[in-house]
Amino acid sequence: MSDLPLDFGDPADLDRLRRDFRAWLAGHPLPARGADEPVPVHLHRWHRMLHCGGWVGLDVPLEYGGRGLTALHQVAVSDELGARGAPGVPRIGYLAHALLEFGSEEQRRRLLPRMLAGDDVWCQGFSEPGAGSDLAGLSTRADRGEYGHYTVNGQKLWTSYAQYSDLCLLLARTDVTGPAHASISAFVLPLDRPGVTVRPLRAAGGDDEFCALFLDDVRLTESDRVGAEGDGWALAMTTVAYExxxxxxxxxxxxxxxxxxxxxxxxxxxxxxxxxxxxxxxxxxxxxxxxxxxxxxxxxxxxxxxxxxxxxxxxxxxxxxxxxxxxxxxxxxxxxxxxxxxxxxxxxxxxxxxxxxxxxxxxxxxxxxxxxxxxxxxxxxxxxxxxxxxx
Ligand SMILES: Cc1cc2nc3c(=O)[nH]c(=O)nc-3n(C[C@H](O)[C@H](O)[C@H](O)COP(=O)(O)OP(=O)(O)OC[C@H]3O[C@@H](n4cnc5c(N)ncnc54)[C@H](O)[C@@H]3O)c2cc1C
Incomplete structure (x- = not known):
């Protein structure tokens, strides 16, 4: 039984949700991890199970694949999972919020249902070798060509689980003359695009969470850009705030x-x-x-x-x-x-x-x-x- 007191009104609705979720959990325990199964692959199976049960993206509107409920419902589900020592849904919430706030209607409808279902696994390509704390100083560039295409060159670092991901929320500089914060844009980068190399890095403790991402003349289109040119900083701050x-x-x-x-x-x-x-x-x-x-x-x-x-x-x-x-x-x-x-x-x-x-x-x-x-x-x-x- 969870001991996180929420108590924000409408308890009948929330109590019912908790009861339903507990009943579902009783019949759907976290599956055992396979002998050689990497943790992110195991968690991805769990994510899909939760989604099939209707327990992912509770606060995401129905038209984008969620359940159209409130943040409180999402918190209650996370709380029930945590109270049983079960893992939550990995790395979804903050990326979903960034897309909800900055994505176009077409992007939300195309990307969010697949993100919530685990059909696309996402990673976050913000940090670089010279730009972690000083994120505004990032040097990956997305240069706009004649036909509205972008050519992306640069390197990302510490990208968690990129080797298990399909898409990356990428920050790149689209203007090299303007103020640092105002010249960053955000893109959805499919990791199978030509020119993308994902290199896993082994941490001292033996984990393989981190990757370096090398981007050599990667082509992106306008429809890959999230928000307007220059919106990247605001999007990044929204993402990390939820994180x-x-x-x-x-x-x-x-x-x-x-x-x-x-x-x-x-x-x-x-x-x-x-x-x-x-x-x-x-x-x-x-x-x-x-x-x-x-x-x-x-x-x-x-x-x-x-x-x-x-x-x-x-x-x-x-x-x-x-x-x-x-x-x-x-x-x-x-x-x-x-x-x-x-x-x-x-x-x-x-x-x-x-x-x-x-x-x-x-x-x-x-x-x-x-x-x-x-x-x-x-x-x-x-x-x-x-x-x-x-x-
Ligand atoms: C487990 C883990 C997962 C991560 N996953 C991702 C991911 O998926 N995607 C991604 O993009 N990044 C990821 N990161 C990277 C993370 O965002 C950066 O490590 C972090 O922002 C710090 O940047 P840095 O490592 O370059 O350190 P630096 O910026 O080089 O900082 C080094 C030290 O200097 C201090 N410092 C720097 N500037 C200042 C200042 N102005 N004032 C005071 N002190 C300062 C810092 O506090 C720190 O102690 C991950 C990191 C970890 C540990």
Whole structure:
């Protein structure tokens, strides 16, 4: 049972949805991962199952392949999944929102139903070797030719799971004379276009999440462009704003499960845990509840029609702090989780998952914009501080 209190009115409707989804989940558990099946392929099977059940894109309008419900319904589904430790739908929400806000009617009708169904798998081609935090400084170019075609040249980096993807939401510079932010445009790049090379990169931990993308004289048309020329920056900021929210990413209820496990351990410890560790657990509980309260507020804003904006940097910082402290503390409290194949760890409740989540939590202060960049955004755009305000 989930413990994420939503309570935004219309509970009958939401309760019914939760009940229906729980019943569906009971008959459709997450399928076992094949021996050599890569994680993204496994998750893609799960995505398709969820879509067949009608549980993907709840807040996307009916005409674009969704269910035409509200953000609250989508949150309830993510919450139910997280509360069972089941993965959510990968990397859909924030890309769908970017297309909803910036795509043409033709693009929304063509691309969104296939995205939601998992017929097209998407990746995000924003970062480059010299442009991560300084995204506006990206140097991939899309030069417009005589017949309205674009020729794209450049390189993207850290593109998650591009080797398993069909389409990439790409940022490229369409004007080399104008101001940096205003001369970036967004495109839908089919990864099988001639001139595209996807090269997987092996991370230190052995994962193959990242790819480098090489673009050599790739031809794109006007109908591949999302929004007007120069809209790329606004589209990118919309995308990352949705990427920075613990509700959209479905992480909140997953944290809730572990927080509850820590609380149980603290209650049962009867003095066997050192005071320092008990304080750490206390901090995890507080972080979690702050994040829940904050996420409820963000949901209320969205239900009131407010678009995601720079406030999402606060979401991201809170989420990063909660996640990193939680997994750090959990590893101290459950040290057996360090050993995936240990007698206990192999068959334990989380089966070594905490250690994997701990390792991945280190990336939380980098992906979707680093913590330093979030603080810069908060200082400049929310607090309106200037260089003169430096203490
Ligand atoms: C798990 C993961 C998945 C990712 N997936 C994708 C993806 O699918 N698509 C994609 O496009 N990108 C992806 N990224 C890349 C991510 O967006 C970038 O790593 C991130 O924006 C930081 O850029 P960078 O790595 O170039 O670091 P840099 O920008 O080189 O930053 C290095 C350090 O300098 C600091 N710094 C830089 N500028 C400033 C400043 N102005 N003020 C203060 N400090 C500063 C940064 O905070 C950081 O600590 C992913 C990253 C991770 C970790």
């Amino acid at each position: 920075r929210n613990a509700l959209d990413t479905g992480h909140l209820s997953k944290y809730g499960l572990l927080v509850e496990r820590l609380r149980r351990r603290a209650r049962e410890s009867r003095g066997s845990l050192p005071d320092g560790l008990l304080s750490d657990i206390g901090r995890c509980v507080v972080d979690y509840h702050v994040l829940v309260a904050h996420s409820r507020r963000r949901t209320a804003e969205r239900l009131a029609g407010q678009a995601a904006g720079p406030e999402s940097s606060v979401d991201k910082l809170l989420m990063t702090r909660a996640e990193q402290r939680l997994y750090e503390t959990a590893l101290k409290v459950f040290p057996e989780e360090l050993y995936e194949d240990s007698e206990e760890g192999g068959e334990s409740e989380e089966g070594g998952e905490i250690f994997k989540d701990y390792l991945y939590s280190r990336a939380a202060s980098v992906y979707g914009g680093t913590s330093q960049i979030q603080r810069n955004i908060i200082a400049k755009r929310l607090l309106r501080l200037t260089a003169d305000d430096r203490g």
